[in-house]
Amino acid sequence: MKINFKSKALIFAFLLLLLSANAQDWANLKRYQNENTALTAPDNKEDRVVFMGNSITQGWVEMHPEFFKQNPYIGRGISGQTTPQMLIRFRQDVIALHPKVVVILAGTNDIAGNTGPSTLEMIIDNLSSMAELANDNGIRVVLCSVLPAYDYPWKRGMEPNIKIPKLNALIKAYCEKKGFIYLDYFTPMADERNGMKAELTVDGVHCTLQGYKVMEQLVQVAIKQALILSPRKY
Numbered sequence: 004m005k006i007n008f009k010s011k012a013l014i015f016a017f018l019l020l021l022l023s024a025n026a027q028d029w030a031n032l033k034r035y036q037n038e039n040t041a042l043t044a045p046d047n048k049e050d051r052v053v054f055m056g057n058s059i060t061q062g063w064v065e066m067h068p069e070f071f072k073q074n075p076y077i078g079r080g081i082s083g084q085t086t087p088q089m090l091i092r093f094r095q096d097v098i099a100l101h102p103k104v105v106v107i108l109a110g111t112n113d114i115a116g117n118t119g120p121s122t123l124e125m126i127i128d129n130l131s132s133m134a135e136l137a138n139d140n141g142i143r144v145v146l147c148s149v150l151p152a153y154d155y156p157w158k159r160g161m162e163p164n165i166k167i168p169k170l171n172a173l174i175k176a177y178c179e180k181k182g183f184i185y186l187d188y189f190t191p192m193a194d195e196r197n198g199m200k201a202e203l204t205v206d207g208v209h210c211t212l213q214g215y216k217v218m219e220q221l222v223q224v225a226i227k228q229a230l231i232l233s234p235r236k237y
Contacts, residue, residue, distance in 0.1 A: 030091035031081050042077070045101055051075045052226055053097045055089055055133070056108040058082035059150060059209060067215050077102070085118045086110060086129035093133050098140045104229045105137045106186070106222060108147040110174075111208065114166050115158045123166065127173045134183055143229040144183040145222070146174055151189050152208045153198030164197035182235050186225040188218055 045051040052075060054060050060080025064071055071078055079096040081088075086109050097105050109130065113121040134144045148171040152163040171189050178185035192214065194200050198207060203214035210218070 030088040031084070032092050032095065034081055035079055035096050039095060039099065042100060045075070045103075049075050050104070050226075050230055051077065051100070051102040052104045052106060053077045053079055053100055053102040054106045054108070055093065055097055056080040056106075057084045057089075057112050059111075060108055062209055063215050063218070066210075066212055067219075070215070070219055083112060083117055084109075085113045085121065086126055086133075087118065090129050090132055093136055097133075097137065098142065102142055104143045104145060104226055105133075106145045106147065106226070107133055108149075108188075109133075110149045110170055111152060111163065111167065114149075114163050114170070115155045115161055117158075123170050123173060126170060127177060130174065131177060134177075134181065138181075138183075138234050141234050143232055143234060144181075145186050145225045145229050146178050146183055147186040147222075148174060148189040150208070150210075151193035151197055151199045153194075153196050155208060156206050168197060182232075184225050184229045184232075186221060188221060191217060191221070 054063070054071075054076060057080055060078055061082050062080070064078035064080065070076065077100060089107075089109055107130065110126045112118075113126045113129075130146060134146055137144050149167045152167060155161055155163060167189070171187075175185045175187075177183075192199055192203055199210075199214070203211055203217060205211055
């Protein structure tokens with residue numbers, strides 16, 4: 004069977020597309036590669052904490068860097084990421100840094116469908132895997148509620164005001180079952196529509212400095228609680 008020039012060109016273009024897809028760093032493993040390499044191991048007195056998350060965590064470091072510099076806190080947030088992406092990079096961006104505590108804030112981009120359709124059960128599965136990987140490596144776990152959002156400016160109609168409270172209930176129940184710290188950001192930051200209070204957000208999803216300061220007070224209490232605990236044994 005003869006293949007004409009047009010068919011050859013289509014096959015070639017398809018192969019190039021496959022190669023390009025395989026070459027993509029889907030989980031953005033290179034984002035913190037240099038910072039991780041440059042980071043020295045903590046000494047016994049350092050209560051190192053890694054914050055794993057998405058744009059909310061990344062924006063936190065960018066908007067209020069002093070909070071991280073004045074504490075032994077390391078931000079490992081990447082804008083737009085979903086829980087399967089974070090799970091892929093969890094070993095290099097959390098476990099390899101040898102923190103005493105990890106603060107995991109994730110799930111809203113899954114609900115938005117950033118990397119494809121995702122059920123609440125799929126999200127809690129990925130969060131559970133991260134938490135249990137941390138625990139198995141001697142790291143205390145703080146699992147955060149997803150922040151309130153009435154709608155997503157980049158993906159309308161996904162009903163986060165309905166789905167986020169349901170996901171948070173799953174996260175809380177999981178933490179109670181496993182003995183991990185559950186950090187409730189949602190309750191003090193939500194308005195009557197399950198959106199974020201206007202003064203705490205720039206776009207209904209991401210935080211103002213005032214929003215981050217609310218989170219800072221809450222997370223420092225949760226970190227202190229986590230440091231008292233020993234990693235769970237199963």
